[in-house]
Amino acid sequence: MDLKLTQGMKKRILVILVALCIGVTGIVSGVLFKVSVIDSKELSAMATDQQQSSFDIKAKRGTIYDRNNKVLAQSATVWDVIISPGDIEKNEPENREFICKGISGILGTKYETLTEACKDTSSRYYVVKKKVDRSTVEKINNFVLKNNLNRYSVYTVENSERSYPNGTLAASVLGFVNENEEGYGIEAYYNSYLKGTDGRVITTTDAHGNAMPYDYSARYSAKDGNSLVLTIDETLQYYLEKNLEITVSQHKLANRSTGIIMNAKTGAIVAMATSPGFDPNDPSYVYFESDRLTLAKMSADKKTEEEILAKKQEIWGKQWQNKAVSELYIPGSVFKMFTCASALEEEVVSLDSTFECSGIADVAGTKIRCWNIGGHGVSNLTEAMIRSCNPAFIKIGQLLGVEKFSKYFEAFGFTEKTGIDLPGEADSLYVKESDMGIVELSSSSFGQTTKVTPIQMVTAAAAVVNGGKLVTPYVVDKIIDSDGNVVKSAQTVVRRQVISEETSATMRKILEDVVTANGGGNAYMSGYRIGGKSGTSEKIDDYNSGKTPELRYVATFCAIVPIDDPEYVMLVVCDEPTSGYIYGSAIAAPVVSAVFKEGLEYMGIYPQYTADELAQQDVTVPWVGGYNSIRAEAQLTAAGLKAEYIGSTDGTEVTGQVPSAGTVMPSGSTVMLYMGDIPLSDYRMSTVPNVIGMTVEEANKALSEAGLNISITGAATGSEAKAVSQSVNSGLVVYRGSVIEVNFLVNNETG
Structure with missing residues (x-):
């Protein structure tokens, strides 16, 4: 049938066609708009993800140096070994087993693990082994080149590995970091400066996912982190840690020890240690x-x-916790220096004030005892400090009153953190002014109620002796970039003036008397002017709560050197000694003395001996073999020694001497000289007496009567000192004239 379109039908068809065109155009435009505008970022990212592969290049972490630019922590470049299962599948599937065998052979990894990883052909980044050294990288590269493998089937990526060349040294200060750069200590506190900025390698792939030539790759280099120069001195740090370890072992400390050496004027920490510590290489x-x-x-x-x-x-x-900053302790009698300074500043006491001690004080019905249960009788202010008399300081605290005591407690920094640039600084625990009654004031006055951190204590002690200025302690001297430019440097920050220079000078004199009283305590050193105060506190709260089955103690000593112009303040805290000794003067003070003996001259502080001290100095025995008696005696006399002859001195020469040349012994000691042909079998012998528990005078007499010489260590001339060890056991037979070293200790709460 001949179908003819009428004019109306043609118009309708035209309208429909136009509508369809408009509709299709609208849909296409909408899709294009959605793709190019709305979803452009997401689709672009998907395209980039399909066309590009990327991985990070780890930035090299900044180095940490001590104040003399000795390396304490550093990062070395290492490499991660990577395989790309996707590239192996697309480019050389026939080499899969060969590659897995070769790589596992070089790296010592399991072949089966690699073949299993290669099954994930959607992956282009599988880490076979992390942090291999350069020689291993060269073996990997040679394997790839020799076998003409695809560049992206096997490759290496730069990484960084942190190491601490001195092991445990300064570990509690340095801390450590894990692979995610999370950690402890300075490493954590200054992480934003140290970590740097990672780089990136971006590789472009073709439509089939194959890696394209180098021209289609981009590399964005990593920016290394900044480095830190600390105030810590590696040598002093070693001396401190070594001697803390000794006291932990000797006194069987149940809860570790800590020590701090701080510049009294600037707040710079030159040594800070916790013992036992840990090795940040294996934390x-x-x-x-x-x-x-x-x-x-x-x-x-x-x-x-x-x-x-x-x-x-x-x-x-x-x-991993830094005990010096993050743990609280009851300071005990060390705190008396702050009570004393506050009372002098407020003029409620003077050097002429007197205090009576019967061994116990009655405070509103509460009995508070003195460490010396027999009492001290009447003491002036200096004597009260030397004797560490609790009732005297209860009286001093009461003279101050709650308001003024609390005012100075806050002024010395005990109610706030010091602001040291280390993480984890703890808040102190104390009785607030509004809650303080006469009993709390009394016990706080001699340091038994308050809990503070060691860093608070040493910072406050510096303010007592440095002219009254409370400074902010710090451990980082400066931050430098990879080109050596200084990014940031530390400045001394004086937080406030706590006491006057006059009061500070008086306190320096009192604290020096504490160390030198009665001929010298455990921290006394001939030729040096040292001030200090010991402390022994009871951990009564741990005992009452059942945390410890018996009452335990904290032994502390704080020392200042030189006391006439303070440069350094040193604090040692020994937590829970279980050896039978408890006093800070007996446990912590010898640590201070040992560190000072090794370190003072290194610190630029040299001895200045009085005439009496010079007369008591140790001397070195000279060699006089082959000399006649006249010449030999002249040599010994010049060295400050005496001679005792065995055999005829008429025309004979010295054929033997005891002690031998090079031995160090006290001035005035006697050297046995054997003249002529006297065989060794005829040398005179002596039996070593037991001098443990004797005073210096008693031990010297006992050894002298046995024909032996004494060498005194420890509390050299203290009248309260008793012998606690001797270098040769009693009962042994030695050559007459031998030197026996005897260590003396003042085992009470006096300085």
């Missing part, structure tokens, strides 16, 4: 023997893995 190793025994017992008792892991985490948390 998960448990270093405290008692903790290892605890874990071993848990294993023997068949505790669950979860229970053991929880205990390990608890131990690690404490092990």
Whole structure:
């Protein structure tokens, strides 16, 4: 049938066609708008993801130096070995097993693990091994080149590895970082400066997912982190840590020890240690023997893995904690220096004030005893400090009153953090002014109620002796970039003037008398002017709460050198000694003395001896073999020694001497000289007496009567000192004239 379109039909068809065109055009435009505008970022990212592969280049972390630019922490460039299962599948599937065998052979990894990883052909980035050295990278590169493998089938990526060349040294200050740059100590506090900015490598692929030539790759280099120059001195740090370790072992400390040496004028920390510490190269190793025994017992008792892991985490948390900054302790009698300074400043006491001690004080019905249960009788202010008399300082605190005591407690910085540039600084615990009654005031006055951090204590002690200025302690001297430019440098910050220079000068004199009283205490050193104060506090709250089965103590000593113009303040805290000794003067003061003996001249502080001190100095025995008696005696006399002859002196020469040349012994000691042909078998012998528990005078007499010489260490001339050890056991037979070293200790709460 011949179908003819009418004019109306043609118009309708035209309208429909126009509508369809408009509709299609609208849909296409809408899709284009959605793709190019609305979804452009998402689609672009998807395209980039399909066309590009990228990986990070780890930035090299900044180096940490001590104040003399010795490396304490550093990062070295290492490499991660990568395979691309996707590239292997597309470019050389026939080499898959060959590649897996070759790489596992070089790296010592499991072949089966690699072949399993290669099954994921959607992956272009599988880490075979992290942090390999340059020689291993060269082996990988040679393997790829020799076998003409695709560049992106096997490759290496730069990484960074942190190391601490001195092991445990300054670990509690330095801290450590893990692979995610999370950690402890300075590493954490200054992480934003140290970490740098990672770089990136972007590789372009073709439509089939194959890596394109180098021209289609981009590399954005990493920016290395800044470096830190600390105020810590590596040598002083070593001296401090070594001697803290000794006291931890000798006195069997149950809760570690800590020490700080701070520049009294600037606040710069030159040494800070916690012992036992840890090795930041292996921070998960448990270093405290008692903790290892605890874990071993848990294993023997068949505790669950979860229970053991929880205990390990608890131990690690404490092990990594910087005791000097993050743990509180009761200071004990060291705090008396602040009570004394405050009372002098307020003029409620003077050097002529007197105090009576019967051994116990009655404060509103509460009995508070003195460490000396027999009492001290009447003391002036200096004597009260030397004797560390609790009732005297209860009276001084009461003379100050709650308001003024609290005012100075705050002024010395005990109610706030010091602001030291280390993480985890703890807040102190103390009785607020509004809650303080006469009993709380009395016990706080001699340091038994308050809990503070060691860093608060040493900072406040500096203010007592440096002219009255409270400074902010710090451990980072400057920050430098990779080109050596100084990014930031530390400045001394004086927070406030706490006491006057006049009061500070008076306190310096009092604290020097504490060390030198009665001929010299455990911190006394011939030729040096040292001030200080000991402290022994009871951990009464731990005992009352049942945390410890018996009452335990904290032994402390704070020393200042030189006391006439203070340069350094040193604080040592020994937590929970279990050796039988408890006093700070007996446990902590010898640590101070040992560090000073090794370090003072290194610190630029040299001895200035009085005539009496010079007369008591040790001398070195000269060699007089082959000399006649006249010449030999002249040599010994010049050295400050005496001679005793065995055999005829008529025309004979010295054929033997005891002690031998090079031996160090006190001036005035006697050297036995054997003249002529006297065989060694005829040398005179002596039996070593037991001098433990004797005074210096008694021990010297006993050894002298046995024909032996004494060498005194420890509390050299203190009238309260008793011998605690001798270098040769009693009962042994030695050559007459031999030197026996005897260590003396003042075992009470006096300085």
